[in-house]
Amino acid sequence: MHIVVEQAGTPDGAPVVLTTVTADGEVVARRDVAARDLPDVVRTEAADVRWTWTDTSLVLPPLLAAGVHVARSHDLRLCHRILREALVTASSRLAHRPRDGWDEPAPLAPPARQDALFDAADLGPAVAPLDPVAELRDQLDAVDSAGDRAGRLRLLLAAESAGALAAAEMTYAGLPWRPDVHDALLADLLGPRPPEGFRPARLEALAEVLRRELDDPSLNPDSPVDVLRSLRRAGLPATSTRSWELKQIDHPAVAPLLEYKKLARLWTANGWHWLDSWVRDGRFRPVYVVGGVVTGRWASDGGGALQLPRQVRDAVRPDPGWRFVVADAAQLEPRILAAVSGDEAMAVAGRAADMYEGIVATGAVETRTHAKYGMLGAMYGGTQGVSGQVLPQLRRAFPAAIGLVERAAEVGERGGQVTTWLGRTSPRPDGAGAAPLREGEERERPADAGSEAARARAFGRFTRNFVVQGTAAEWALCWLALLRERLHALRPGAPLVERPHLVFFLHDEVIVHAPAELADDVAHALRECAAEAGRLLFPASPDDVEFALSVAVVDSYADAKD
CATH class of the missing domain: 3.30.70.370 (Alpha-Beta Plaits)
Incomplete structure (x- = not known):
């Protein structure tokens, strides 16, 4: 049973409408409650109710502040995105609807006041006109259209919605953080906190070493262009400032440059400015x-x-x-591959506490290193070095598992789409329908690969891993x-x-x-x-x-x- 939470009327004091909807999409009851009373209603409702709303990140924080625990929910926007693109729901009316407000990114800032929980101003202009009851009906219809895959799809929607509850709870609770310890760690690595606009003492000392070793008094070590120009001027065979390439060069400037890059990353990503911006009252949220x-x-x-x-x-x-x-x-990912593929030999390896040692124990490869890099190559499409050397051995030892990812790669190379175990579908090669990039995004960009054949291979590497990484998620x-x-x-x-x-x-x-x-x-x-x-x-x-x-x-x- 779903209880759909929505606002009626205008902002500022408008009631919250609670609509009870069966699993078949039938509306059986509607009632109005004051926004301030919603926590008590949620607290006293039956435990098997699935609370259904547009965005968990907006609705849940005031409920948490009131001490309410929500056991089950259905996040309409997150579920819409899955169902809109899923291959198993391609025949549903939801899949064929014109794009609308449900396809817009969710607002990220939670409302500041509990009594403004459902104000249209808080939800934004794209959210206010949406009809959550109609959307729920379309989503239920889409799931039913999946036939024998409907059960898995329901589990995916429930898990995604539970993830939204967990995410909102983690933001609300915050990660305990000691600013005094953080400051001491920074001071130990970088030197005392510098005045605004100046480098920490340790970075400035390394910069002077670099200028001396490269005979470039004006070098700005924070500029990759300057550093590359200076390296070339010194006669070094550098084509970039990537750390893996610098490590191949034998020169006194390389070690301090690598140290500078590591410490500068710490200073810019998690230095004092980050500490001031993100840690409040002993919590990182x-x-x-x-x-x-x-x-x-x-x-x-x-x-x-x-x-x-x-x-x-x-x-x-x-x-x-x-x-x-x-x-x-x-x-996790090799274990997921063993389970998804039903490869009995790999499942045996997966019963070991260290699966890579379990793979060695099957006789497939000789060392743990071979097992690790061979499996990573199989799942991510690596064909060089150790990965390429041992892949034929893994293919013979685990034909079902390796065959599954290789078939997924072939689908991607042909421009097709693949799905996870529960039914999340990979984006099309042109990127249509893909979720927006966010911080931490690791999406491969096949369009950067050059020739058409190279782009096809790149997308094949993406779909090869999609079925494994997505099921692991x-x-x-x-x-x-x-x-x-x-x-x-x-x-x-x-x-x-x-x-x-x-x-x-x-x-x-x-x-x-x-x-x-x-x-x-x-x-x-x-x-x-x-x-x-x-x-x-x-x-x-x-x-x-x-x-x-x-x-x-x-x-x-x-x-x-x-």
Whole structure:
């Protein structure tokens, strides 16, 4: 049963309309409630209700502030994007509708006031005229049109919507952050905080070394053009300032240049300006963009949430009396490939805690390095070096798995589209229908590849990986969805920030902020939910592949990583 949340009438005090809709799209009840009463209504409604709204990022923050936990939701805009482009819903009326406001990017800023939760001014001009009940009916019809794939598609929509709940909760709760520790880390690496407009002392010292070694007193090391010109003037065979290329050059300037590049990146991406801009009241609150990457992976809008460098991770520390429980899925994408392809030999390898060692144990390759780079090459289309050398061995050992990604590559090279296990569909080669690029986006750009044949091969590499990376993102969403409810059950009824709660998520890694006495329970829940996510996605063979986790209970994020 869905309860659709919408605004009626004009802004400023207009009631919120709650429309009850069955799974068949039939409207069975409508009622008005005051916006200020919505948290109480949500709190007391039946647990199996699926709250349905236009944008979770707008609706959920005031509910969280009122201490309300939403167990199930349906985010209409996120689900619309999936259904609009899915191959399995291509015959639906939603797929054939002219583009409209539902195709516009979601607004990112949550409303400032609870009583203005559904003001048209907050939702923006593209959102105000939309009819969420009509949209829900079209979405239900689209799912039904998928036939025997409808069940998987329903799971994808539920997981995507649960991801939106988790993202809004993580932004609301924030990642605990110690500004004093961050400042000390920066001072140790860069020197004391410099005046505005000046480089830190360590960078300035390295700049002087570079000017001396390259005999270029006016060199600006922050300008790649200047650096490349100076390197060439010194007679060095540099074609770019990329680190991998610089490491091939034997010259006294190379080491300080590489050090300068590393520290300058820290200063600009996570230096004092970042600290002043993004950390408030001991919390870093990034804005996650659910499904911001075309494969279904998340992106972020500002703050670099998907790129927290090792140099500052020691500043990420739990509150007194609390601990971090950090979990990382081991070799997730190869395990997903084994499950999706049904390759029994690879499934055997996937039962090992280290799947690459499991691949070696099958006799497919001789070393863990061969297994790792061979599998990465198979999934990402690498044909050089170790990847190319061992691919024939992997093809013989795991024909179903390697055959699946190679067929996906062939579809892409012909200009076709592929789908994930649950039904998310890759964009067309011309990019039509693709989600907008966000911070953290890693979308390949085949149009940059040159010849038509090169562009086809590039898109084939994209579709080759899409089926694996996209399904891995679906597993991670199911993991998050299951974990949210398990964490809530550890202290039911408590507000979000007073019970164990998610504070960070990156592809296959999570951080849970937990009271110290519940940390072991959280670690157990993380492992159980990972296994359950595998069974949820692949019910026909629930024990074939194990989704192994590394779990650490720590007092600093830096301690969770090797």
